[in-house]
Amino acid sequence: MSYRLIVTDIDGTLLSRQGLILPGTRAELARARAAGATLALASGRPLPGLRRLVRDMHLDPSGLVLIGVNGAVVADAASGQVYNRRALEPSITARICTIAQSYPVTTMFCAGDDLIAADPDAERVGMEVKGNEMNFVHLPDMTRVEVPVDKVLLCGPNKVLTELAGVIRAEVGQDTESSFSAPYYFEATAAGVDKGSAVRAYAESVSIPMEQVVAFGDNYNDLPMINAAGMGVAMGNAVEEVRAAADRVTASHDEEGIAEVLADLFGDGSPAERSEELKANTMYEVSFEELLSPGGE
Template structure:
């Protein structure tokens, strides 16, 4: 069936390696919206970090939905209505941030216009053999001002929807089980890239947020196509009527999908949607 909801991960899915929406993909998403389809941008990114993609696709004209923080919050772009919101408990946030002091990672939390870190001059990490300033990358990607806080655990006395930790990929792979051990039964803990390990409220994932948002906007059955490439996309790919793994997706995502398309640099989203909206 022709989808009337298109749910898209951002990095490695909607955008190419230059972090831009490729032209054919943008064109077919605009066409789908004109035919009454709603677009859901579902990402580990924050709401501010999703805004530029929403603007590029004119989601404000078509009641597009932003699902941020790996499912911690969902917002109607046109009205600003919060369709779903599930932050961590304050005590949980403090416990995670206190526990992270034992590890060689960079915790990051956001509030309003600011992203809070221990060290705004944190040394770069190494990704694919190159140095990568992950704190600057995350701040610029979300249009945040950086603010340095020595003790994030003591500071975190407000609703937090996601605690992001960044580190050397080999280090995270060796230590993530210790990092998540105290919280494995009480929080959702996952990799969203080989240099990112994140904590959200229990049961929070992209699929749960999308379901909650769709229940608010419509009582009728909606046909969902979902596209992704990483571990945090599996829930929405399994939930969708048509779950699509990108050609660059990892093996677990491909195993969960109904269909495997081309990579993000080959316009895999367009390659699938042209069958419905060309």
């Protein structure tokens, strides 16, 4: 099988625990792209955060596809052209906030380049604004949102979020897609919006059959694209549900798991030649663990 589209999650997948794209992974991605494959980065991060990552990681933006906010937005990394955007209606967002305000969680909205929140001093708000280079917009009463938003992001203790997630799914599940992107993060997008639907829509727009798509992921919000791809690959550090759904389980994000698979697909098992120009030691300043909690997990 010839694979023409490579889709990878970011945190826990493309980036190591130290916030690096490891040298073997860089080399394999470069070889695959030179062979004609398109690379897409699929993340819960908003587009500003993905643009920052592309810049800080010294990735070539030409032909690079950005799938942000769990599939709500798909854009071209080089030109900034937005191919597709599917937002939550304000009425649905307000219902989620009405439910969430009874729980000790921090609620945020991602809307384009803006992060909307009630408390500018909340730790998670500051982390998201800084880490993703977003504009902060103050909305004292989050239930009075009047603009479409790409995603509702709820942050709090896992036990609290698990209970809250059950209520949200029961009340507005027919109007939303939702998932845990981390133990401390529960996210909701519009119905039908997830990484899998975004990958399908983009692949169809460029006439790439899903059988020629390989997708890498580690967490619950990666399940839709793992299931949709011709080859769904779970990282060695993936949650059990992703490992069970995948066609292949590879090494962890700290052990060149992506490189292992791409070497098989594009090099008959032989590793790609590493270049001194790949800047393998560049570190992304705000890693997944830093966003989760001060000092990491």
